[in-house]
Amino acid sequence: MKKHWYDYMWIVSVTYLLLGFFNILFAWLGLLCFFIPLIIAVVKNSKGYCNRYCGRGRLFSLLGGQLGLSRMKDIPDWMKSKAFRYGFLTFFMTMFFLMLWNTYLVFAGAESLKQVVTLLWTFKLPWNWAYHGTLLHPGVAQFAFGFYSIMLTSTILGVITMVLFKPRSWCVYCPMGTMTQLICKAKYKAE
């Protein structure tokens, strides 16, 4: 089969995670994988991001598919249920807004910058080697730490389900995927 440029998008995903080890401010780039799918869903009315460009999806199909790290078992029924998918989306967005709130507190001067990356919303890892100061407000760095935590956490969850079930099991409950599908459904109903 013909290779497309977007077959190599996994490199972007890996690079993103690596850059976060050296300078946390690169975490801001992650906003691209947040807005591009939404824009594609709203403008082009499709899940083109998931279908083609998603670097994380490519990474998982590479690890689980080509490298065979996946057990290739069916995902349990509850994980593909609407309740779990929408529940996870709600939970994810709540944590996202909490992260924005923490950023706001730093901007407002009520809290000081915490140089930690929170894994799975619980485990706080010191991450001070990746912060070398910023020309802007420390709140900018606080957002970067928060956003990198989200990206790393979701990658870890994705890797766990990739090993347990199928390579791209993350796609089943990916909050971005659920959100873009909801947008497409809403637009179809509106038509």
Add this chain to the structure above:
Amino acid sequence: MIVAQKAKIRRKSYVDEKFCVACGCCAKVCPINAIEIWKGIRAKVNLEKCLGCGKCAKECPASVIELREV
């Protein structure tokens, strides 16, 4: 001479629309591009084209594709 015709069992892919997440993994592995992601909502198999090879069913992360006899 009578040639006994062997009944050939044909299988085709069916998508469980309720649980399809429209991720596009199936469309990606389909060797003849018989699957499209319909309006970003779910996968749609072109049954005219489908060969029933089962690659999509194996790939589907939500395991919502199954091969049915037609």
